[in-house]
Amino acid sequence: MSVASHSARSRVTLKARRLPGWAPAGVGAAAILIAALAVYLPGAGGPVLTSVVAALLFLVGLGALSTVVEGGRAARNRVATSLVYAAFVLALAPLLSVALTLVTKGSERLNGYFLGVSMKGVSAFDNKGGAYHAIIGTLEQAGIATLITVPLGVLGAVYIVEYGRGRLAALIRFFVDVMTGIPSIVAGLFILAFWVLVVSPMFNNGRPEYSGFAAALALSVLMLPTIVRSTEEMLRLVPGALREGAYALGIPKWKTITKIVLPTAAPGIVTGVMLAVARACGETAPVILVALGNPAINFNPFSGGQSSLSLYVYEQAGTASKYAPGRAWAAALTLVVLVLSLTVAAKLLARRNKLAR
Structure with a gap:
């Protein structure tokens, strides 16, 4: 075996498999679609329950797909990162809701008079x-x-x-x-x-x-x-x-x-x-x-x-x-x-x- 072929095989072996960049977005879209078909359209729940089910499906789907392609270590990292982003959204949602309600209802009467x-x-x-x-x-x-x-x-x-x-x-x-x-x-x-x-x-x-x-x-x-x-x-x-x-x-x-x-x-x-x-x-x-x-x-x-x-x-x-x-x-x-x-x-x-x- 030549030195060049050995180096090429080492590069191939050391290169980790990664999910494509569009994979999380695709899993998220699929989770939203499944949650809407299973919860929202039949009338089993409203937007809140649909969002919760979609989030759970996204975490399970992304974790499973990442485990198969990237391995368990990368899958745990992706799930933990997704949980951090989810916590940020949950903390930000009430603030945005209050601000939007305040601006919408307060601006109706707020004027120079x-x-x-x-x-x-x-x-x-x-x-x-x-x-x-x-x-x-x-x-x-x-x-x-x-x-x-x-x-x-x-x-x-x-x-x-x-x-x-x-x-x-x-x-x-x-x-x-x-x-x-x-x-x-x-x-x-x-x-x-x-x-x-x-x-x-x-x-x-x-x-x-x-x-x-x-x-x-x-x-x-x-x-x-x-x-x-x-x-x-x-x-x-x-x-x-x-x-x-x-x-x-x-x-x-x-x-x-x-x-x-x-x-x-x-x-x-x-x-x-x-x-x-x-x-x-x-x-x-x-x-x-x-x-x-x-x-x-x-x-x-x-x-x-x-x-x-x-x-x-x-x-x-x-x-x-x-x-x-x-x-x-x-x-x-x-x-x-x-x-x-x-x-x-x-x-x-x-x-x-x-x-x-």
Whole structure:
């Protein structure tokens, strides 16, 4: 046997057999066809059951075909990969369904008129009114809560990571974890008992003052643990070599934190802040308890009742009127777009940081 023929036979022997590229698609099409003929057309089940049967047939068929052609090892790899893709689709399907429903139903009523008027003087059975007063309330309440919570949360995380040692740091971390699970109604009750019923009467001739500021305080209680925990994790991800290099150059610790550590962790901190803001914008119970709601426009968050988009959705969804669901869906879409816009703007501002790139 010549050397050339031996090399050619070795190449042929070492080359593994593979399924053609169209094989998975063909197996999938066959699985869908069989499932439709066996389940959907006879009326034995709907689209969900048909999809489940088709997925099972696809996994069995692809695994069997791959075992025959490629061997058991490759077949197990193909089945595992298919399961990963299936899990991704299952996780994505509810999100896409909610987004599609929200856009479809919310866009029917969402227009300039809806965004520019309030519900003052509009009855539940009137095909008028909008969410301008609720948008103002959401922006003011979330803005005040952010101004209060972000400095406290970031400074608390800096203390835990950079300075905190021993039992005090562990105690702070424990209480932050406990606060993470506090229901929103408890935060609202706390501000109602402390601020509205005890503190505000001192500045309002002995009468409790329900206001948007009180709602912002309740939202701050809910936002604080999220910001502290997310900032803490981002600060721990900053490489220690950056701190050591700054210390080696004689830079003080406080300046190292403010000029190197925090700018490096800024994108992650911004993400945590926007998660907290999104939660605050979607809370209803605290606003009901301490702001009471208001169908009219109130630009003053420190005096008088104030509404929010989440409260507006809650009120309209519970109203027995054929016009109320449309207003509720439009307000829900407005809230989602508002939070998305704030998140995108915050991420773009964070990307301008040179140290974070």
